Amino acid sequence: MGTNIGYARVSATDQNLSLQVAALTAAGCSVIRTEKRSGTTTTGRTELATVLEFLRAGDTLSVTRIDRLARSMGDLQDIVRAIRAKGASLRATEQPIDTSTAAGKAFLDMLGVFAEFETNLRRERQAEGIAQAKAAGVYKGRPPSIQAEQVKTLHTAGTGATAIAEQLGISRASVYRILGAAN
Template identity: 55%
Template sequence: MATNTGTQTTETTGKTYCYARVSTTDQDTRVQKDILSTAYPEAVVMEEKASATSRDNRPNLELLLTLISEGDRLVVWKLDRLARNMRDLTQIVHELELKGASLVIHDQHIDTGTASGIAFLQMLGVFAEFETNLRKERQAAGIAKAKEEGKYKGRKPTAKMQADTVRELKANGMGASAIAKKLGIGRASVYRILEEATA
């Protein structure tokens, strides 16, 4: 089947798998899925609700990499939906190459089924990682400044992080609603923690 990736036409003989993933700022994959489904109507589209910067904790991506075989291709909307550092990007591309499959970055019109596509992808990966590192540096600088000014409170503790406190308060006779209000967490979370303690 001939497919136009925007800058060139490549022949694909296998299946097309599309991968959509949320980002730190956008927790909805609807736009990605709509674009990919329109461009590749025959594809299997799988989404991931994980905004981590590495491959860890991305079971659907690992499943796709297991399912893909020779002649298949993996399509993502943008490079950063697949990998946020060069190590992961290189590893994923290498795994696909070993299977005889290819990677397509839809937004940048990159297809690793071509030599120019591989070279361009590697170049983009370097810039993507550089941008991620700059963002981390800016964030660290902002936190440092906020600490100096006494404005930094740190990340709000999650319910799970306060599980021991929940159980202790309950043991002291405090009700679930009061515990939730005192710790700033949902009442359902309090009940869940208490149920886990008695399971």
């Protein structure tokens, strides 16, 4: 019998991992790795990479729900393939998922599709909300952090792009972008 390793994740730094950690501890996890990163990609999720690297044959990776592991079907499948390649299995404490069984594998695939669908719906609703707000004149985006008039004034006074960038604490590319837009 291998090691039961837990993985807990929340998306935002102000979210709490304690409920997931408690559930994984109750599920018998001897090691629990946690991180506060978005689940929409595996990029930058160092704790997940560490867990996947550490897994050995007979081990089990436990999560509370599969959306803690991945939000896209592609990432989920990649993670499950990596787990299987190590001879390990995946188990979710709040869902009937255990990749050591055929039914568990099938349920995992179905939940993965729904997790990706949910993410896509959220993105669509967000885009629709932004479009409505823009149409109503409410949403104008982030205010410019660079005062274009300052750049233009300094340039007119004969100050070079590098000096303008240093003086205003911005990049030379920003200075050139503003000056290019003015022409």
